Amino acid sequence: MSPITSHSRFTPSRRALLLGGAGFGALTLAGCGGFVNDDGGGSGEESGSGSGGGTVTAYLSTEQNTGIEPLVEPFTADTGIELDIASVAVPDMNQQLPVQLSSGTAADLFRVSPGYSSNVAAGVLGSSGDLLDLSDAAWTGDIDDGTRALSDVDGKTYAFPVARNSLVLAYNLAVFAELGLEPPTTWPELLEVSQALTDSGRTAISHGLSGGAIYLQFYVYIFAGTLLYGPNPDLDAQMRAGETSFSDEPGWTEVFTKYLELRDKGFFTEGALGVPPDQAMQDLATGAAGMTVLTNSGLPALFEYSESGAEAFSIVAMPSSDDAGATLLPTAPDFLAVNAAAKNPDGARALLDFLAGPGNVETYANTLAVLPGLDVGAVVDNPSLEPVLPLVDEGRTVPYANYLWPNGDVQQTMLQSGQQLYADEITIPDLLAQMDAEYAKGTP
């Protein structure tokens, strides 16, 4: 066999090569198309576009994934519908969801923020037609009024409150016992307790603002809840109508003044702007600090820092005024919503109906140490939440202040410029003016 003959056997013709190249290109394109389309959970037939059977794709926060985990098998057993769940941290989800919605790859069911607090909030996505109208679901009758304001747009319900978080003041029981301290119920008591902790050589309130200063906002929502929204529940409507603003409403100045008072008295962690939030929690766990502010969904993480676990800590609603009876507990619904372009909308709605069952509301809440999302008489069986449950039962709750701000940039400005305020680089009027400027841009 000559070399030429051998060569010719393995060399494709020009036409074959061109066809092969074109074919590869087509395959590549097809592969990309398939990748994009399949991410949504398979074909309509595979995912069972009708009720009963098929697959529901869900894109949840890591906390939601933990809460829903014990309910997955019962749901599938009950309905025959499989759940295909992906979960990420909330900030990552908030960044990815707009792109997924834009490219048609979003899951059937996903987490949305309350109100208008981010570009993937129920109000924003509900207004833009990205969410399925859930108004006819039976569970909408179990949503409380405060939550409804954050899930509805023009009288239509677009989000399901799977749970509620609250902002609490956690304290180290051993440290309080050692110093003979009682948890504070009023602002003067908070200052007294903080002073006693400081005098003992400890940090009174551990506070970490490094990274994104997300813990700064908790103080704002706590103080604003009791001092502003308690006396004036219509404040958001007034601000939207342009009747008042951050700068014009004296209460906002009082909110930031109280925050800075804690700093000026030396109650916060030294050099808080350079302290990561997790270190602040560790300080509380080790007894280097006496108190800290966090969401109750952050309690399990705090408990892990202590060998005694949950028994090392207790919580209380953080006081903001001289009147203990006026203290309100800032609470935040954690929402799920159904994609308007869901491949299995009936399956997604079936999951929400399932989660709305009283027993399942209870299971979810107790798994995560959070408050029930719906008023269905669920019993909270979590000792760590007991101190704040009376406030919940009495209806002394208030939404986080930022939820009805028209866009997420108001909060972002508060966090970044708030660091400058903490460092005394700007004044409270400067900060409020910047927040007003972002507020004036309205909802995108």
Place this chain on the structure above:
Amino acid sequence: MTSAVTTATPPRPTQPAPSGSRRSLTPAGVPYALLLPAFVLYALVVLYPTLSGALYAFTDWSGRADGTTFIGLENFAEILSDVAARSALRNSLIIAVTVTAVQTLVGLGLALVLHSSLVTRNVLRTLFFAPAMLPPVIIAFLWTFILTPQGPLNTVLRAVGLDFLAQNWLGESSLALWTVIGVVIWQNAGLTMVIYLAGLQGIPAELNESSELDGATWWQRTRLITVPLLIPATTVAMSLTLISSLKLFDQVFAMTGGGPGYSTETLSVIMYKEAFVSGRFGYSAAIALVLTMIVFAFAMVQLGALRRFEVDR
């Protein structure tokens, strides 16, 4: 003459005609056909997204498919008037200039010291280069822990009586940017060192030996032989450092998130925030385009300037 030679050359015997299958290989289209799959992949993964990104810089795209409109140069006008963007540009330039200058000097110094008969030179080279092998985010998290107010660095400083040097490294606006710069240099100086070591090893030994015989001192040999012959290595080291530091993101985002306040925000950081926090993808694309042009301009100017100093060996 040439003509004569050519004329004298006997004609080459006629080659037998190639077989039919051999002929099918020769057409000019075949190489292009072979390139096609790679080009299609490259076009899909690189060209299309890049060009799309450039086009989006002239729109108000919010990351959503609907409602995107062409707004001309509005995004670029906003960059010019945006205080945060100007501050980020200033920070990016400070980082680029400082990191490029200091890292080059440190890398050169390390290379000169370790290009010697030192017994531990190989161990030291490995130690200095090791940080460059680690992911920047891991380095950033480690240093964030080390640099907290009550962290290991301040604890050591206080323990040895240097309390006055203990600082809130990442919590002071005036200090945080320089701290990040220090960490970046610490991580990447080893990479510059390796580039210079390669350059040093390429310098002919006889040049140094003959000049030494002629009575040249170490400093004279370094200044007049080593440094000029290291200009090509300097070009590579400085270009790579300048480009990477102009688009610095990982360490800044992981260590400070751009804070305290806005004090460490770079163009890359605000590009990210505008797109993924504020949902202003069009504006973010405009920042990316500006950053690309800045990187390109700086790289070209630097390359041109350094090439002028390069000498033939």
